[in-house]
Amino acid sequence: MKLVKVxxxxxxxxxxxxxxxxxxxxxDGHVNEKLVEIIGDVAEKQNNTQDSPFEGMSIDELKTYAEQRQIDIGKATTEEGIIKKIEEAQKAE
Structure with a gap:
């Protein structure tokens, strides 16, 4: 991706x-330098991170969130595992 200016x-x-x-x-493939000036590159988001509203929450916060919403996290103990269980439960609703 490019940051462009008209x-x-x-x-x-x-x-x-x-x-x-x-x-x-x-x-990148859409840039026409007759119409826009390239100002810089835009960093691509990584698909798995930053897309989740739970990213950055502690394990205790995730467990509390799941408990308050009666989401069974099973044997998940890692941040990634708990987030996966919460997201799966929300998709099933």
Whole structure:
């Protein structure tokens, strides 16, 4: 992904019109340097991390969260394992 800036005429990208001087993220293969100026690279998110609202919670906090919502975490003892159990229970609802 690239961070780009509109050079002159408005640019429509992914259903949104960006006026002159607007900055937005654009996939590498879509960049047309006649329309936008590349300002920099955008770091890609890792799929498994940061997407979870539970990321960064302690094991005790996760256990309390599950207990309050009557989610059975089974024998899960790691942060990753408990998050997986919580997410599976929420999908089943």
């Amino acid at each position: 050079i002159d005429v408005p640019v429509r990208y992914k259903g949104k019109t960006h006026p002159k001087d607007a900055q937005f993220e654009m996939e």
